[in-house]
Amino acid sequence: MCQNIVGTADCVKQIRLMNAVRDNLTSNNFGTYITSGSFGEGLEMRGSDIDIMMVPKFYEVYEVIKPRLNPFVDYYVSMEMGDTKPGYSHLQLEHRDDFHVCEQINGKNYLSNALFKNFHWKAYDKRNTIHGPCISGEGGLLDHCICLHCHTWVSPATQWITRSSHSWPSYNVKQSIVKHGVLFVPIGVKESPNENIEWRISFSVGEKLLINTFTHTQLICYALLKIMLKDVIGSYSECKDLLCSYFMKTIMFWISEELSKCEWKTSNLISCFLRCVRRLIYCVEYSVCWHYFVPENNLFENKIRGRAREILLEKLFFLHSYGWRCILFSDQVSNFHDVMWNLKFKPHTAVSNAVEKILNSRALRHLDYSFASTDLKGMNMLHRGMNQILSCPQSPMKYMYAYYISKGCFLRAQFMLPYYTSDTNKYKYKKYKSCLSTLLQNIYHDAVSGWLMLASYFYKTKQYSKALQITMYSISKCSHEKLYPCMHILDIHHQLLKLKSFVKKEDTVYLWKKLLVDDISFARHSQLIPDELPMNEDNPPRFIPSVAYAFFLRFLCHYHQNNVRQCQDVLNDLQYIIAEHYLIAVKPFNFVPVALQLLYDLQSARQTFLQSLD
Numbered sequence: 001m002c003q004n005i006v007g008t009a010d011c012v013k014q015i016r017l018m019n020a021v022r023d024n025l026t027s028n029n030f031g032t033y034i035t036s037g038s039f040g041e042g043l044e045m046r047g048s049d050i051d052i053m054m055v056p057k058f059y060e061v062y063e064v065i066k067p068r069l070n071p072f073v074d075y076y077v078s079m080e081m082g083d084t085k086p087g088y089s090h091l092q093l094e095h096r097d098d099f100h101v102c103e104q105i106n107g108k109n110y111l112s113n114a115l116f117k118n119f120h121w122k123a124y125d126k127r128n129t130i131h132g133p134c135i136s137g138e139g140g141l142l143d144h145c146i147c148l149h150c151h152t153w154v155s156p157a158t159q160w161i162t163r164s165s166h167s168w169p170s171y172n173v174k175q176s177i178v179k180h181g182v183l184f185v186p187i188g189v190k191e192s193p194n195e196n197i198e199w200r201i202s203f204s205v206g207e208k209l210l211i212n213t214f215t216h217t218q219l220i221c222y223a224l225l226k227i228m229l230k231d232v233i234g235s236y237s238e239c240k241d242l243l244c245s246y247f248m249k250t251i252m253f254w255i256s257e258e259l260s261k262c263e264w265k266t267s268n269l270i271s272c273f274l275r276c277v278r279r280l281i282y283c284v285e286y287s288v289c290w291h292y293f294v295p296e297n298n299l300f301e302n303k304i305r306g307r308a309r310e311i312l313l314e315k316l317f318f319l320h321s322y323g324w325r326c327i328l329f330s331d332q333v334s335n336f337h338d339v340m341w342n343l344k345f346k347p348h349t350a351v352s353n354a355v356e357k358i359l360n361s362r363a364l365r366h367l368d369y370s371f372a373s374t375d376l377k378g379m380n381m382l383h384r385g386m387n388q389i390l391s392c393p394q395s396p397m398k399y400m401y402a403y404y405i406s407k408g409c410f411l412r413a414q415f416m417l418p419y420y421t422s423d424t425n426k427y428k429y430k431k432y433k434s435c436l437s438t439l440l441q442n443i444y445h446d447a448v449s450g451w452l453m454l455a456s457y458f459y460k461t462k463q464y465s466k467a468l469q470i471t472m473y474s475i476s477k478c479s480h481e482k483l484y485p486c487m488h489i490l491d492i493h494h495q496l497l498k499l500k501s502f503v504k505k506e507d508t509v510y511l512w513k514k515l516l517v518d519d520i521s522f523a524r525h526s527q528l529i530p531d532e533l534p535m536n537e538d539n540p541p542r543f544i545p546s547v548a549y550a551f552f553l554r555f556l557c558h559y560h561q562n563n564v565r566q567c568q569d570v571l572n573d574l575q576y577i578i579a580e581h582y583l584i585a586v587k588p589f590n591f592v593p594v595a596l597q598l599l600y601d602l603q604s605a606r607q608t609f610l611q612s613l614d
Contacts, residue, residue, distance in 0.1 A: 005332060006223045009216045011354040012042035014508045016212065018364065021400045022371050024388070025381050025408065029072070031056045036204050037143075038226070038245070039363045041211045043219070045226055046332060050142045050363050051134070053183065053204060061091065061150040061184055075099070077111060077148065085189050086156055087297035088198045091148070103197055110197040111148075113186035120146045133187035133200070141366060147183040147202060154182050154201060157293040168261050173213055177206035190302075203293045210253060215264045221273045222252050224327055225280070231330035232319065238311045242304060250299065251279050253292040270324045277326070281316045284309065352497050356489045358508060359516075365485060369521060369543075371407060381408055403509040406444035410453060413438040414526040417460060432461070445509070446518035447482065448474045448546045453520070455553055456528040464557040471554040477517070478547045478583055484517045485543070486585035517583050519543035530556055532594060545584040547577055552591040559598055571595050 006012065019035040019042075026033045037051030038044065058074040060067060066076060080090040091111040093102055101116045102109040117130050129136050134143035153161070161174060169177075183205065188198030214222065225248040234240050255276060256264075264272060283289040287304050291297040304312065319326040327333055358364060385405040389398050416435035439457055443450035455470040481492050489497075496515075512518075521543055522529050530553070551574040558566040575592055578584070 005227065006043060006216075006220050007357045008354045011357055012216075012219065014354075014358060015039070015044070015361070015364065016042040017396065017400055018508075019367075021388075021397070021404055022367065025385055025401070025404050026371060028381075029057065032149075034205065034208075035367065036145075036208060039367075040208055043223055043226075044357070044361050044363050045223065045230070047230060048363075049136075050366060051145065052142065053145050053147050055147050055149045055183065059148045061148050063150065063152065063154055067151070079150070079154070081156070083194070084198055085192070085297065087201050087291055087294045088189055089184065089201060090194070090197055091184065091199050105197070111199070112196050113188055113199055114196045116146070116186045133185045142370070145185060147185055148199070149181060149183055151181045153178045156201070156296070157182070157203070159295075160293050163257075168256050168259075169210055169213060173209060177203075177209050180205045180209070182206075201294070206293070207249065207253075210256075211249075214256070215261065217264045217266055217269050217272060218252070218256060220269060221264075221276055222248065224273055225252065225276055227330050227332055228277075228319070228327055231332060232326065233312070233315060235329075236311070236315055238308060239315055242308055242312050247283070247289055247299060248276075248280075250289060250292050251276055251283065254290075255279060273324060273327075274320075277316075277320055281313070281320060284313050284316060352489045352494050355483070355493075355497060355508075355511065356487075359483055360486055368407060371404065381405075382412075399509045403445050403512070406442050406450065409438045409441040410445075410450070411523050413442060413453065413457065414523050414528045417457070417527040444513060446512050446516040447477050447514060448550070449518045449520050451477075452546055452550055452553065453528060455550075456530065459530060459553060459557060460528055462560075464561055468554060468557045471550050471557070474550045475547070475554075478550070481515070482517045482583060483511075483515045484545075484583045484585060485519060517546050520546055520549045532556060532598060533589075534594065543586065544589050545586075547583045548574065548589070548591060551577065552595065555591075555595050556598075564599075567595075567599050571599065 007015075019040055023033050023035055032055045034040070034053040034055070035051070036053050038048045039050055057072055059077060060070065060073045060075070061077045061079060063079045066078070076094045077091045078094060080092055081088070084090060093099055093109045093111055099109065101112055101119050103112045103115070104110075113133070117133070117135065121128065121130055121135050131143065134145045136143050161178060183202040184199040185202045187200050188195035192198060211219070211222070226245050229243055229245060229248055233243060255272075259272075283300065284304055287298075287300050287309065289299040291299055319329070322328075382405060385401045385408070388401045389405075392398050392401065413435050416431060416438060435457065436454075439450075439454045442453055451470055451474045455467045455474065458464070458467040458470065481496055483489075483493065551570055555567055555570040555574065558570060571592070574595065576582075578592065
């Protein structure tokens with residue numbers, strides 16, 4: 001079950017590692033990026049959003065003592081909590097009377113969460129919407145939350161540091177959480193008279209560190225609570241909006257603090273899960289759910305009450321009467337017995353399922369695409385990644401940085417072609433070498449797509465013979481045992497993944513380099529898009545199957561070399577692989593009509609030429 005829903009411990013570890021490296025490389029002198037939410041914790045739950053917290057570095061919040069002047073900080077903000085609900089604060093901006101995200105009250109400038117969100121919303125695509133404290137992308141898949149940072153721990157949460165009498169969390173974990181400080185999220189208490197100038201104190205970084213200390217049994221309990229909330233409790237219209245996943249996380253933290261860590265073992269999974277369900281019932285029955293870091297803040301205050309509370313309580317008692325089987329009301333675990341049968345008779349599926357989960361991760365695919373679409377024209381990210389590779393003592397971390405550097409170089413090279421005809425030959429040659437060097441760093445994130453970008457480069461610079469050589473090499477790597485996005489693992493892959501030479505538990509990117517045939521994705525206004533492709537350059541196709549693109553690029557090279565017979569042969573191969581969906585999981589860009597049109601024009605031209613000779 002854990003493989004089917006949560007993933008193995010190694011799978012969770014890989015997702016967390018990829019998030020950490022991507023966040024580190026995406027962060028810059030202007031802001032820090034943090035992948036949060038379920039996926040940031042290493043879990044990909046069905047229907048969950050992808051949450052990214054962006055922390056601008058030109059703000060700094062303090063509570064008591066103003067920090068020393070920092071040349072990178074433009075706005076110093078002080079906390080005022082005397083007239084707010086516990087867990088919230090007013091933020092007063094100092095020494096700026098004209099700042100456009102402030103409201104002036106009694107001669108003081110307070111940061112307005114509403115004006116702050118609107119200001120940053122304008123920097124995003126206008127198709128995005130403001131949802132709670134976040135700016136949500138079109139389709140609601142990706143949520144960005146712009147937060148402010150206080151480097152020091154805040155007084156409302158000081159009691160947490162010394163509260164726990166058990167071994168969880170450990171002293172070192174607590175010190176690490178305190179060291180990271182807290183964040184401030186632009187949202188106030190609903191229906192509060194000063195709602196627009198209130199900011200919620202967020203412990204997201206600390207909560208992420210706490211979940212990273214969970215045993216796999218704790219993680220499964222946490223995931224099961226979230227599934228029960230979304231698939232079972234959320235299926236009742238009267239209860240749909242009463243509870244949220246943050247309440248489940250809070251309950252998990254309190255129980256983890258109360259229980260000894262030795263209790264969280266696989267043999268106790270059912271009893272631990274039922275204990276969490278009973279705690280949820282208790283919280284709803286008495287309308288109380290204390291915030292883990294600030295217990296004075298009752299998360300259920302003015303939320304779980306009246307007739308809605310009675311209906312919710314009735315549903316919870318009904319679910320509890322089924323014991324652990326209540327989770328079987330979710331279709332996500334309806335194939336539980338099939339999974340257990342596979343693990344019994346196919347022990348190698350543990351590794352295969354982990355690979356398949358990461359390979360088909362919608363969230364990881366979206367985040368990796370967003371990362372590759374980041375403006376990487378500068379060299380800061382590349383230099384930072386190289387420094388990390390040189391300084392990291394662990395091989396898995398080195399490979400992970402190399403993977404994302406390769407992903408980043410994918411975009412940089414798309415804007416490095418010698419463009420202006422007025423440039424000197426020396427400058428063009430220098431730019432040519434620089435682009436070539438960048439493309440050669442782009443071949444390490446999978447087995448094929450990086451090479452095809454290099455082939456595109458040679459094609460655009462009219463070096464058709466070199467492009468043909470690289471496309472032939474790329475096609476030779478597109479063998480039937482290869483992995484590709486959004487596929488189902490077959491028996492041949494099960495057998496291959498059993499080989500220790502291909503699977504290193506700590507190194508997924510090693511596997512990608514050997515076996516993955518990733519898609520091609522062109523950036524907007526990319527200089528490497530073939531001129532013959534009738535693309536909307538403002539919004540090119542997000543994913544193009546590499547094997548189809550390799551044959552099409554090969555067709556274009558033969559077309560420009562007037563190789564009519566080879567054009568026809570390649571076109572037949574292209575039609576075949578598209579019809580058979582060979583290494584293709586989604587419908588590819590339709591290359592065939594473009595090729596047929598070009599081939600028809602070429603034949604007509606040859607026929608006209610021969611007629612003129614006669």
